[in-house]
Structures are given as structure tokens and as C-alpha cells.
Amino acid sequence: MRETYGAILPGMNLAEMTGKLIVVEGTDGVGRSTQIKLLRPWLEQQGRAVLDTAIKRSELAGNGIQQAQEGHTLGRITLSLFYATDFADRLEHEIVPALRAGFVVLTDRYIYSLMARAIVRGADATWVRNAYSFALKPDAIFYLRIGVDDLIPRVVFSRGFDYWESGMDIHPSEDMYDSFRKYQTELLAEFDNLAKEFNFEVIDATPDLRTVFEGLRAGIARVLSGEPREPLFSVTPSPSAEAPEAASKKVVEMPATGKPAASSEDETQPVAQALARAAEGDATR
Amino acid sequence: MKRYGEHRFPGKLFVVEGIDGSGKSTQLLLLHQWLQAEGYGVVFSEWNSSPLVRETTKRGKKKQMLTPATFSLIHATDFADRMEHNILPLLKAGAVVLCDRYIYTAFARDVVRGMGPQWVRELYSFAVKPTGAFYFRVPLGVAMKRILDGRRGVKFYEAGMDLGLSEDPEESFAIFQGRILDEYEKMVPEFDLTTVDATLPIEEQQTHMRQIVKAKLAQAKRLRVAP
Numbered sequence: 109m110r111e112t113y114g115a116i117l118p119g120m121n122l123a124e125m126t127g128k129l130i131v132v133e134g135t136d137g138v139g140r141s142t143q144i145k146l147l148r149p150w151l152e153q154q155g156r157a158v159l160d161t162a163i164k165r166s167e168l169a170g171n172g173i174q175q176a177q178e179g180h181t182l183g184r185i186t187l188s189l190f191y192a193t194d195f196a197d198r199l200e201h202e203i204v205p206a207l208r209a210g211f212v213v214l215t216d217r218y219i220y221s222l223m224a225r226a227i228v229r230g231a232d233a234t235w236v237r238n239a240y241s242f243a244l245k246p247d248a249i250f251y252l253r254i255g256v257d258d259l260i261p262r263v264v265f266s267r268g269f270d271y272w273e274s275g276m277d278i279h280p281s282e283d284m285y286d287s288f289r290k291y292q293t294e295l296l297a298e299f300d301n302l303a304k305e306f307n308f309e310v311i312d313a314t315p316d317l318r319t320v321f322e323g324l325r326a327g328i329a330r331v332l333s334g335e336p337r338e339p340l341f342s343v344t345p346s347p348s349a350e351a352p353e354a355a356s357k358k359v360v361e362m363p364a365t366g367k368p369a370a371s372s373e374d375e376t377q378p379v380a381q382a383l384a385r386a387a388e389g390d391a392t393r
Numbered sequence: 394m395k396r397y398g399e400h401r402f403p404g405k406l407f408v409v410e411g412i413d414g415s416g417k418s419t420q421l422l423l424l425h426q427w428l429q430a431e432g433y434g435v436v437f438s439e440w441n442s443s444p445l446v447r448e449t450t451k452r453g454k455k456k457q458m459l460t461p462a463t464f465s466l467i468h469a470t471d472f473a474d475r476m477e478h479n480i481l482p483l484l485k486a487g488a489v490v491l492c493d494r495y496i497y498t499a500f501a502r503d504v505v506r507g508m509g510p511q512w513v514r515e516l517y518s519f520a521v522k523p524t525g526a527f528y529f530r531v532p533l534g535v536a537m538k539r540i541l542d543g544r545r546g547v548k549f550y551e552a553g554m555d556l557g558l559s560e561d562p563e564e565s566f567a568i569f570q571g572r573i574l575d576e577y578e579k580m581v582p583e584f585d586l587t588t589v590d591a592t593l594p595i596e597e598q599q600t601h602m603r604q605i606v607k608a609k610l611a612q613a614k615r616l617r618v619a620p
Contacts, residue, residue: 118461118507119438168463172449183477185394185519189470190446196462232394238515242462 110207113219114241117200120246127207130242131218134252135295136273137263138313139320143252144216146321147328147372151212156332159206162216177272188226192239197221199243207244212332219243220306224298228291229278248331249301250324252313256292260385263288274295309337394439399563405485408495410577411529412570413551414536415591416598418493420529422604423599425491435489436474438479441443446471454550461506464550468499469516476520484521496520498499499583501576505569506556508567511549513537527602528581533571 110122132147134140144160151158164170173190182190196229206213219240226236239312254262263269269284271277275291282290303310322357407424409417421437428435446514450467455458458468481489496517500563503513540547541563552562553569587605589598 115509115512166456168453169449169467171443176445179445181473183446186446186470186473186477188444189466189473189516191468193449193463196460196466197458200460200462201458208471230394232396235396235515235518238512241512245555284595348521368615 110220111245113243115240118208125207127211127213128331129207129213129246130331131215131246131249133217133220133249134313135292137251137259138254138308140216140252143321143324144214147214156210158216159211161189161198161202164194166194169194182303184229188231191222202215224295224302227298228294249307250327251310253310256289256296259292275303394519396518397520400521402484403487404490404522406490406527407608408492408523409496409527410497412536412573414468416537417529420598420602421491421493424602427603428489433489433572436483438490438492443474445473457549461508465503465508497580500580501573505572525605526586527593528577528586528588530588533574536590537567543593561591
């Protein structure tokens with residue numbers, strides 16, 4: 109039986125959602141969508157049906173948000189609620205039907221990015237959590253973590269600074285670089301808070317694409333086989349990714365541990381293998 | 394983010410609530426005229442939300458693609474837009490602001506559609522608490538008669554047709570409005586709504602309303618607008 113973060117929407121039957129809901133989170137420009145582009149064919153090669161979805165793709169509100177961003181006309185609470193509308197539409201019309209049909213739903217961001225952005229823009233923490241409390245709890249949340257110093261060159265040498273990704277709406281007096289640095293630092297700190305609260309599995313996003321992909325692949329394979337989360341998997345950010353600020357420092361102690369002792373690993377191994385076999389049987393059915 | 398009850402503005406906010414056919418809009422119009430004649434800087438808050446949000450709402454309704462959740466959220470988006478771009482600036486500027494329907498409409502409607510009462514209340518917690526909120530209490534039969542005499546027919550969502558209460562729009566409308574009425578009754582003590590007996594003659598209701606508004610404006614800075 110699936111769970112939500114509190115509220116249950118009318119008509120939402122939480123039973124029989126046999127698919128898997130896998131979230132890839134991370135800040136702007138960290139490489140989420142590139143990874144999802146690689147993950148999809150990898151999963152399909154194994155015979156898994158995949159739905160990938162992302163923010164602003166709802167039939168109801170996607171287009172409206174896009175236009176609002178281009179014109180910068182909406183207030184902060186309004187924009188935040190517009191995003192929540194978009195999310196609810198995708199949840200009910202895409203994600204839930206796909207989970208019922210046994211798909212692997214790969215979502216490029218979920219409620220956490222939306223929450224982080226709203227909080228950084230001054231929204232009340234309780235208000236934001238309530239607004240998204242109808243969201244389904246995912247099977248796994250992989251957080252591609254990066255420090256702002258490693259993020260900046262990636263953004264500069266790919267698509268450049270974007271108005272919203274630089275938080276120009278909240279730091280309008282600065283130039284794009286200063287604004288980007290300030291905004292992303294705040295956003296990353298907020299992500300770290302959410303990582304703890306929502307038990308993200310942190311993947312260091314500073315190495316090359318391939319390494320990050322392998323990390324994600326290992327994590328997803330584990331989720332699909334039904335194995336429990338291993339403490340070994342959570343990657344502590346490499347020292348190079350570590351910004352000197354205290355804000356990012358606390359995360360090092362945060363490796364998302366499902367269970368503590370490595371010694372218990374041996375005992376759970378046969379169980380995990382049996383589960384994996386069972387899951388394989390499922391998949392070939 | 395300031396929450397309900399935490400805002401401090403020089404302006405005053407009066408809202409009217411009640412089911413369709415309760416006569417609330419007529420009463421608000423009369424109040425508006427009077428306040429203007431009295432020389433207050435009074436503004437009727439138009440529901441002129443941004444075209445983007447309005448477009449989305451319209452499309453969602455027209456294509457009947459709204460669920461209780463998206464119905465609730467898109468209306469909250471629309472309301473937030475009105476709050477951020479219209480009501481808040483007016484109140485900051487010291488105006489007397491009048492609203493035909495407010496958050497209580499959403500609470501009633503969304504809860505009848507199955508959304509959690511606490512969830513909806515928290516969703517709208519960014520709203521300014523009105524200086525005075527009038528609830529026009531009317532028996533369902535009276536309201537129904539007023540509406541069905543006067544118009545061409547009820548719209549899909551207005552009649553709560555999305556809830557599958559009845560195949561017949563009028564019957565669905567009656568059931569839906571009856572449930573809305575129950576929700577309003579629960580909110581009277583919860584939000585300290587001022588009830589007005591909407592079966593009384595129009596002038597009598599208006600006199601009652603003006604007395605209450607006058608008392609609330611007495612303590613306020615009297616903002617006169619040059620004629």
C-alpha cells in the first residue's frame with residue numbers, strides 16, 4: 109500500500125500501485141535531465157515500461173506557467189500555487205495511472221524542488237508542506253548533490269545563467285553571477301534540510317557523467333529488485349565538492365542510512381536475493 | 394509570509410458570502426454606493442486575475458479536466474493572484490476593500506468536493522483576515538427559486554456535476570448547494586461570520602449591514618476622497 113505525506117485526495121486509491129516511483133532531484137544545471145535520458149533506455153532494455161515526467165509538463169497548467177515565467181507577471185504565492193496545480197494534474201493524470209499499470213515512473217524533480225524554491229522565496233514552511241501533503245511518497249529519492257562552486261562552471265559553459273535559476277526575482281539588484289551564487293547557495297542549503305527530512309539518497313554529482321550514472325543505476329537497480337536500502341550506497345560528497353561554508357558542512361554527517369550496522373548486511377543478503385528473484389519473476393510475468 | 398490574522402494594514406476589508414441566490418451581491422453593491430457617498434476611499438475588488446491563470450481555469454472547466462484537487466488548486470492560484478496584485482496593495486494604501494466571495498467560498502466548495510477541511514484552510518492561510526465577513530443565510534428553496542427564475546441554466550462545475558450527484562443539472566445543483574449550505578453553517582462560529590437573514594426585505598438587511606460596517610470604520614482613519 110502506498111502512502112502520501114498526509115492528505116489523501118478524493119478518489120485516490122492507494123492500493124494496487126504496483127509500479128515504482130523514482131525521483132531524481134537536484135538543483136538547476138546539475139544534470140538531472142541528462143541522467144534521465146540515459147536511464148530511460150537502460151530501463152527499457154531490461155523490459156521495464158518507463159514514464160518520465162517533469163515540472164511544467166501538465167496539460168492543465170504547464171503552458172500557463174511557462175508563459176508566466178516569460179512575462180514575470182505572477183506573485184510568489186501565486187506562482188507557487190500554479191506549480192502545485194501543475195503537480196496535482198500530473199500526479200492524477202500521469203503518475204498514478206502509470207503506477208497502476210506497473211510502470212517505472214522516473215520523475216525529473218518532484219515536490220522537493222518546488223518546496224525549496226518556495227521556501228527560499230519566503231513561503232511559510234508549514235504552508236508549503238501542507239500544500240504538497242497529498243503527494244505520494246516515492247520508492248526512492250536520488251538527490252544529485254553539488255556545491256555552488258562546482259555548479260557555476262557547468263552552467264556557464266552550457267546554457268548560461270537563466271533569470272529564474274539565478275533567483276533574479278529575489279535578488280534583482282545584483283548581476284546574474286552574484287545573484288546566481290547567492291540564490292543557489294540558499295537553495296542548496298534548503299535542499300540539504302529537505303534531504304534530511306525526506307530521507308534523500310545523496311549522490312555526489314561532481315564527478316563525470318558516467319560515474320554519476322553508475323551511481324544512479326546501482327541505486328535504481330536496488331529499488332527495482334526490492335532490496336532494502338544499504339548504508340554503503342549513499343555517497344558522501346567528495347572533499348572537492350565541499351564548500352567551506354557551514355551550511356554545506358552539516359550534510360557530510362547526513363549520509364542517508366536506512367539501517368546502521370554493516371554487520372547485519374550478511375544476514376539480510378539471502379533475504380534480499382530472494383526478494384530480487386521474486387521481483388524478477390514479477391517482471392517477466 | 395504573513396498568515397491569516399497577522400496582517401496589519403491601514404485599509405479595511407469587508408466580504409460577503411453565501412450561496413448563489415442569497416442576494417449577497419446586491420447587498421454589497423448597496424454598501425458600495427453608501428460608502429462612496431459617505432466619502433470613503435472604497436474599492437470593489439474585481440476578480441481580474443492575470444489572463445494566464447484565468448485562461449488555465451477556463452480551459453480546465455471547459456474541457457472538464459479538473460479533479461477536486463486541481464479545481465481547488467487552480468482557484469487558490471487565482472485567489473492568490475488577486476490577493477497579491479489587487480487586495481494587498483489596496484489595503485496597504487488604506488482603501489476600504491469590498492469582496493464578493495472570499496476564502497470561505499473555497500472552503501465550502503472544496504470540502505464538499507472531498508478535500509480535507511484542514512488542508513484547504515492551510516492552503517489559504519496567506520489570505521488577509523477580513524475586518525468584517527457577512528454571511529447571507531437563506532433556505533435552499535428560496536435561493537433555488539431566485540436562481541432558476543432568473544437564469545438560463547447552471548454550469549457544469551457550478552452544479553457540482555463533476556461529483557456525479559445526479560444526471561439532472563438542476564437536481565445536482567440543489568444537492569450540491571445544500572451541502573455547501575451545511576459547510577457555511579459550520580463556518581459561522583469557526584470564523585465568526587456575521588449572519589444576515591437573507592429572507593428579510595432588502596432595505597432591512599442593508600441597514601443592519603451598514604450599522605456593523607460603520608462601527609468597524611469608526612476606529613479607522615477616515616480616508617476621504619476628494620469629490
